[in-house]
Amino acid sequence: MGEIVLIRHGETTWSASGRHTSVTDLDLTEHGVSQAKALVPLLAGRRFEAVWSSPRKRALVTADLAGLPVTAVIPDLAEWAYGDYEGRTSEEIRGEDPDWTLWTDGGKGPGGESADEVAARLDRALAEAEPLLERGDVAFVAHGHSLRVAAARWLGRPARDGRDFTIDTASVSALGYEHGGHAVTLWNLTAAAAGNA
Helix, strand or coil: CCCEEEEECCCCHHHHHCECCCCCCCCCCHHHHHHHHCCHHHHCCCCEEEEEECCCHHHHHHHHHCCCCCCEECHHHCCCCEECCCCCEHHHHHHHCCCCCHHHHCCECCCECCHHHHHHHHHHHHHHHHHHHHCCEEEEEECHHHHHHHHHHHCCCCHHHHHHCCCCCCCEEEEEEECCEEEEEEEEECCCCCCCC
């Protein structure tokens, strides 16, 4: 049985500075390009039945540099929409709203998504991917918050429980099975952690 392999895109200027990035379509930094290329050995030996990417350039470029031909661009894998909080750090947001957390309060304004809305998107992607696991792995090349929600939902937990999973840029995680039930089988492996950087 295959696994859903979660691959977070390489570093951008905004991810490096902690700025919330959803719809802003940023390029990878030079370091992000190196990170994405360093994913190749971490993915070696896997047989991908499908490689699905978020529509954002940073995810598509990461897939390409990691040697993964994208078989479908999946809008449901896009990052959590932050609305008015796009481009701002959590510290800046809490300067105005000290009790705010993305996990409970979501994005702000007309373009912002709630945790339930993000969960619904990731539930669709997971449900479409799971039948393919009988033939091999399915890659989700996407973003920090959306992949954390995917992990929580795979385990049957609410989207807000994604806060319990940290995930670095250009990391590999996997969702699979243990004794017939859903499990996290690998989490947050980077080339540096694997000794490949």
